[in-house]
Amino acid sequence: MDLINIHRGVMIEKIKIAVCQMKVVDNKEKNIENAVNMIKEAAINLSNIIILPEMFNCPYDNQKFLEYAEKRSNSKTLKYISRTARNYGVYIVAGSIPESYKNNIYNSSFTFNNHGQIVAVHRKLHLFDIEIPGSIIFKESDTLSAGDNLTVFDSEYGKIGVAICYDMRFPEIFRLMAVDGAELIVVPGAFNMKTGPDHWEVLIRSRAVDNQVFMVAASPARNEELSYVAYGNSMIVNPWGDVLARAGSHEEMIYADIELSELEKVRRELPLLKNRRTDIYDVIKK
Amino acid sequence: MDLINIHRGVMIEKIKIAVCQMKVVDNKEKNIENAVNMIKEAAINLSNIIILPEMFNCPYDNQKFLEYAEKRSNSKTLKYISRTARNYGVYIVAGSIPESYKNNIYNSSFTFNNHGQIVAVHRKLHLFDIEIPGSIIFKESDTLSAGDNLTVFDSEYGKIGVAICYDMRFPEIFRLMAVDGAELIVVPGAFNMKTGPDHWEVLIRSRAVDNQVFMVAASPARNEELSYVAYGNSMIVNPWGDVLARAGSHEEMIYADIELSELEKVRRELPLLKNRRTDIYDVIKK
Numbered sequence: 001m002d003l004i005n006i007h008r009g010v011m012i013e014k015i016k017i018a019v020c021q022m023k024v025v026d027n028k029e030k031n032i033e034n035a036v037n038m039i040k041e042a043a044i045n046l047s048n049i050i051i052l053p054e055m056f057n058c059p060y061d062n063q064k065f066l067e068y069a070e071k072r073s074n075s076k077t078l079k080y081i082s083r084t085a086r087n088y089g090v091y092i093v094a095g096s097i098p099e100s101y102k103n104n105i106y107n108s109s110f111t112f113n114n115h116g117q118i119v120a121v122h123r124k125l126h127l128f129d130i131e132i133p134g135s136i137i138f139k140e141s142d143t144l145s146a147g148d149n150l151t152v153f154d155s156e157y158g159k160i161g162v163a164i165c166y167d168m169r170f171p172e173i174f175r176l177m178a179v180d181g182a183e184l185i186v187v188p189g190a191f192n193m194k195t196g197p198d199h200w201e202v203l204i205r206s207r208a209v210d211n212q213v214f215m216v217a218a219s220p221a222r223n224e225e226l227s228y229v230a231y232g233n234s235m236i237v238n239p240w241g242d243v244l245a246r247a248g249s250h251e252e253m254i255y256a257d258i259e260l261s262e263l264e265k266v267r268r269e270l271p272l273l274k275n276r277r278t279d280i281y282d283v284i285k286k
Numbered sequence: 287m288d289l290i291n292i293h294r295g296v297m298i299e300k301i302k303i304a305v306c307q308m309k310v311v312d313n314k315e316k317n318i319e320n321a322v323n324m325i326k327e328a329a330i331n332l333s334n335i336i337i338l339p340e341m342f343n344c345p346y347d348n349q350k351f352l353e354y355a356e357k358r359s360n361s362k363t364l365k366y367i368s369r370t371a372r373n374y375g376v377y378i379v380a381g382s383i384p385e386s387y388k389n390n391i392y393n394s395s396f397t398f399n400n401h402g403q404i405v406a407v408h409r410k411l412h413l414f415d416i417e418i419p420g421s422i423i424f425k426e427s428d429t430l431s432a433g434d435n436l437t438v439f440d441s442e443y444g445k446i447g448v449a450i451c452y453d454m455r456f457p458e459i460f461r462l463m464a465v466d467g468a469e470l471i472v473v474p475g476a477f478n479m480k481t482g483p484d485h486w487e488v489l490i491r492s493r494a495v496d497n498q499v500f501m502v503a504a505s506p507a508r509n510e511e512l513s514y515v516a517y518g519n520s521m522i523v524n525p526w527g528d529v530l531a532r533a534g535s536h537e538e539m540i541y542a543d544i545e546l547s548e549l550e551k552v553r554r555e556l557p558l559l560k561n562r563r564t565d566i567y568d569v570i571k572k
Contacts, residue, residue: 130555170563171457172568205488209488270416271415272456275452275456277412280436281462281571282569283569
């Protein structure tokens with residue numbers, strides 16, 4: 001960690017990002033314990049922002065979403081993550097969990113600041129329905145409801161955006177987050193063994209290149225015992241589209257030291273956001 | 287060529303695409319002659335749509351744009367390309383040329399049908415200004431003016447969109463072209479030895495993956511004798527993002543047989559355009 005980081009009140013230049021590519025199993029308590037342990041390891045390694053994968057406490061399975069869903073007000077999962085954020089003084093983008101809210105279940109990502117307070121909630125905007133005969137069939141909309149908001153929030157490190165998995169396939173929301181000031185966009189996501197090899201890297205890198213932002217994509221480790229097998233290959237990418245760190249398929253941590261000021265340099269050299277022809281077209285929020 | 291192609295009036299299923307990755311030199315007549323010869327070769331190989339690179343008749347150089355510019359009404363370049371399209375009964379997306387119009391010069395792409403008639407003109411919408419000290423500095427806006435329109439047109443093969451080079455960096459226009467019905471998007475482009483290796487493939491593939499369209503990107507061959515050295519690596523990509531054909535750095539032809547009906551299959555399996563949350567955001571034309 002850069003020394004500048006320990007001086008409160010000054011601009012924080014260098015940030016250590018950690019992604020916990022954890023192996024999710026069919027046991028909520030074990031998943032929580034594993035998440036907490038991996039966060040502790042990242043914190044001991046002086047990480048500032050620690051990221052968990054999509055559905056880190058629950059197998060990616062419609063039936064399990066129903067079984068594992070928790071209300072924010074009495075979520076055991078969130079209680080443990082909050083406590084760990086506070087105890088170690090780290091930001092945690094807590095991947096996502098099945099969240100029970102009113103009569104619906106959402107695929108929700110909670111972000112905790114270094115005091116353990118929730119500072120952002122992103123509910124997956126686009127539900128994943130895919131049907132490739134003989135390869136992969138999954139209909140998230142069978143059990144889940146979709147959120148209605150883009151998520152960009154301020155932190156002491158800079159402006160952070162959050163999207164979840166299938167959200168990554170829609171370039172509009174990344175453009176809107178970047179225009180809204182997001183410098184780092186975090187995407188917990190569980191691509192599968194068809195879409196992962198074919199699309200995961202190209203999507204992560206193109207969102208970074210188009211919007212000249214840092215991208216962090218956090219996948220669960222590959223677990224062949226579950227009905228839906230995640231691709232792994234969590235990745236941290238800089239605003240030029242270079243891959244700074246990339247996981248394999250197994251459970252592991254990846255790290256990268258980043259400087260958000262790199263955005264300014266890239267945008268000065270190749271002024272993409274400025275060169276948009278917003279007199280001809282635009283992406284709008286409704 | 288598939289037999290179905292020679293029956294006029296029936297739906298044309300299979301299309302042979304050819305990209306002429308020609309080596310542009312500092313001699314307009316030689317460039318025209320080379321373009322015509324490569325088109326003839328592609329036509330003899332039973333290609334239906336033949337694509338030339340960006341600035342195929344002129345070195346990519348601000349001073350040369352001024353020298354080489356032609357008016358549409360008395361363009362030697364366009365006359366030869368039109369005649370070749372008619373003589374061989376092929377569609378030609380004629381890369382681009384410096385076009386003199388009123389008091390401005392545009393980077394313009396003319397498309398000819400198999401009767402040699404101009405059916406579309408795209409004037410580059412986004413002018414390329416880059417300044418990476420020690421690597422690449424180029425300001426297209428020093429000499430060129432920007433177009434003001436997106437370009438999608440009907441052909442007997444399906445709906446075709448055209449964008450030029452730096453236009454490819456703006457995902458908005460690809461989304462708009464796809465929503466407007468484009469099935470095949472052609473991008474004559476001359477990325478350089480910095481942006482080429484770093485961004486060319488990721489941009490081409492992500493535009494295909496996001497919009498589930500065929501993408502064809504046509505670069506000049508690498509010519510180290512010119513002030514601006516193009517990357518080459520012309521590419522034909524399917525709506526799943528697979529690279530069907532890819533050139534190296536030298537002058538060469540690449541071909542692919544495509545079926546536009548593949549779009550429907552990909553969009554049925556993974557309904558991206560339908561799954562956009564246009565209640566939350568949208569890309570609009572102004």
